[in-house]
Amino acid sequence: MRGFVFSLDAFVAFMLALVAVYSLIFFSSIPSSYYYLLTQGHFLARDVLFATSTTECNESYSCGAISGSILDAIVSLESSSLREALIRESVGEIVPNQFGYILEISSDQGKTWRAVYDTSAYPDDQHAKSVNKMKVSSQVVNFGYTGTYQKAGGSPFKYITCPPVGSGSDGLVITCGNYSLIDPDAAGEIVPLPRTSLVRLTIFI
Numbered sequence: 001m002r003g004f005v006f007s008l009d010a011f012v013a014f015m016l017a018l019v020a021v022y023s024l025i026f027f028s029s030i031p032s033s034y035y036y037l038l039t040q041g042h043f044l045a046r047d048v049l050f051a052t053s054t055t056e057c058n059e060s061y062s063c064g065a066i067s068g069s070i071l072d073a074i075v076s077l078e079s080s081s082l083r084e085a086l087i088r089e090s091v092g093e094i095v096p097n098q099f100g101y102i103l104e105i106s107s108d109q110g111k112t113w114r115a116v117y118d119t120s121a122y123p124d125d126q127h128a129k130s131v132n133k134m135k136v137s138s139q140v141v142n143f144g145y146t147g148t149y150q151k152a153g154g155s156p157f158k159y160i161t162c163p164p165v166g167s168g169s170d171g172l173v174i175t176c177g178n179y180s181l182i183d184p185d186a187a188g189e190i191v192p193l194p195r196t197s198l199v200r201l202t203i204f205i
Contacts, residue, residue, distance in 0.1 A: 037134045041099070041203040045138035048094050048101075049201050053140055055090070062086045068144070074116070075105060075142050075197050087117045091201070092127065099205050100128035106198040110139075113200065128205055137202040145192040 053071040057063035062085040066073040070090045077083040087103060095101050100120060104113040119127040 037205065038136050041134060041136040041205070042138055044095065044099070045101075045136065045201045045203045048091055049138055049140040049199065051094060052090050053142070057086075061089050071140070071142055071199060072144060074103070075199065076144060080116075083116055088125070091117070092125070095127060095203065097126045098128060099203050100130070101204070102202040104200045104202070106200070107195075110198050131204040133205050135202060135204040137200050139198055139200045142197045142199050144195045144197075146195050 049071070052074070053069050055070050057066060057068060057070045057073040061070060061073070062082050063070075063073045064077055064079060064082050066076050068076075070086065073086055074083055074090075077086065091101065091103060101117075102115055102119070103117040104115045106113045119125045120129040
């Protein structure tokens, strides 16, 4: 009876040892998810989009005739060479060289995307060219108009309380003055149609 108990204890100990060894092999074979890199890449992409959407595109950048933020110019520029130069001057200066990035624009609510810059397509770009560990992205909405704002040629308001024209005084009413009545519809498209685009920045390493 004593020998049977000792044999049972040895068998249980052997099984526990097998379970421990198997667990070590199983968990060590699961690839790492690079959570730290994923978080870092997401924050980097988000901060770059925020910086470009809140920084004025002035004479220090290749903005062409576009006014507004850097992101506005990236979306609105028709010249691909100017857009590429602007992306390098802005996004390329913020993203560290050990990372690569892809900047894409969608005009149909994210159904299709058009890549406007990819570091892997430019050998002279010092950023990373291929995905080895992780790839993460962030998006932002860019709002604008399809054309320029057309200011009316005169005031459409004329109140009967205003003094007669030529009296030498416009009175105290700020809308009074020597303006001719105009038809707002005849002045053209005063406020053009709105335009929204999604901008996606993908960071990889």
